[in-house]
Amino acid sequence: MNTRLNENRRVLAGGDRLPAKPGIGLKTQHLSALIEQRPEIGFVEVHAENYMVKGGARLYLLDCVRELYPLSIHGVGASLGGEGMLDETHLKHLKQLNERYQPQAFSEHLAWAEVDGRYLNDLLPLVYTEATLKRVTEQVDYLQNYLGRRILIENPATYLQFEMSNLGEPEFISELVKTSGCGLLLDLNNLYVTCSNHKLETDSYFDRLPLTAVEEIHLAGHSVDSLTDGMQLLIDSHDRSVCEPVWELYRKAIGRLGALPTLLEWDAQVPELMALVAEAKRADRYLLMASEAVCDAG
């Protein structure tokens, strides 16, 4: 009695790449509203692990969404920075999702989450050394070969640095991109949070990244943990709108890089769908200005 879309009849939205427009992080609670309201957005992005189920409404609704919008699948659990082998079952699930939904982009994180067969459900920080670089490059390479596609890796938000690290994060990312051939998902909120937490200059960090490899931008909100003596830690909480300094970074970034697919993320205390769409519209205005500036220069 269950209905499934006839695979042969499916017409997927979009071309081979994500459009250089704003998209929204699609929460499972917004699936039906998105299909009914069909807001004007460039694409949607979903977390891979939320769709690693055998069947049911979730998969079916994403089938429907895929016919309406270009799609980015964003993994949070592959643990590419892990010291152990990648989990073959997890990779199989990723491959099945890629085959079913044929997303325009697939991305993962520069982080680890699994050790000794236990999954910690957080994006944990890496020690930046040559040894880690070699290991992560091999894992990214393995995943790209397994999926048969180029993947994007997202720069992390971190709260600590390790004594043992002897490479800068932008240099580590540049070398990873160069050696593995992966693209960069530039998360500007992560960049802002990391720079603030480690007293780094955002402009300098940005300049040291492999900018020609950026294929997508992420924007999100963060919270501020105020400590004693005026010190603070920024937390990548995704529970509010994007702050003004991150919007400023965004305008500068697309001013230099040109218009790029831009995702608005909101993962906790999630508002109504249209509140996310409103954030996306603001990004759209800046993207339009960046495109006009390029035309004027031309």
Added chain:
Amino acid sequence: MQAEFKKRLFDRDLSLDLIRSDEIPSEIRFNVYRNNVHTSLIESLQHSFPTVVSLVGVDYFSNIAWHYIQQHLPTTALLVEYGVNFPEFVCGFVKNQKLDYLPDVARLDRSFIECANEADGEAIALETLAGWVSRPEMFERLCLCFTAPVRLIRSRYPIFSIWQAHQKSDMADRLSQIDLSKSETVLLTRPAFGVRSHQLEHAEAVFIEALLMGERIGQAVSRSGDIDLVSVLRLLIDEGAISALNGDC
């Protein structure tokens, strides 16, 4: 190094000298990760066991979940599978309290998640059964194959009534009116994409349980006793619970 990092997420007595020190104490920096790991896993369990959360309150539930996490971390990134043995864990936690029904309510919550996410599959139509009814000797020898989402949850407690009360805004009032000495059995089905729940009479529960164990219709009827066979079979088929009839078992 990552194993050492993990140990420190759960043991606050271990040194944090692996962290580069600066004016912000290492303890504060590391606590962000401790908090992220615990909070996200507690939230995942809250999401999977909503009725249990309503019954005991968020704070008490978070306390149970915190203890669960210390002993049972997820083994994969598929959080939809996390908490499979949480109902048994709850059992040890609520011992000697007036919440004996809580583990069974947790099993019901868990079953809702499983039912919603099980594989899709074709279910048979009523006409398929009609061809067998006219041949009673063969009909009694039939076994039924169930679709993947079907779940049957039997309890010594009125778990269906408790779950129903949880769906309403005046849960406390409704709970106080429930006779806790009553046993209830719940059948979960997924005829299209929404999970549906059905409270079963005792004989119906025995009958369906026997069928789920692979017994023939005739055996299941003799086990359950007095039962309206037509209406139970109609319910199962209308609810998309049957994927095939097997006459050779």
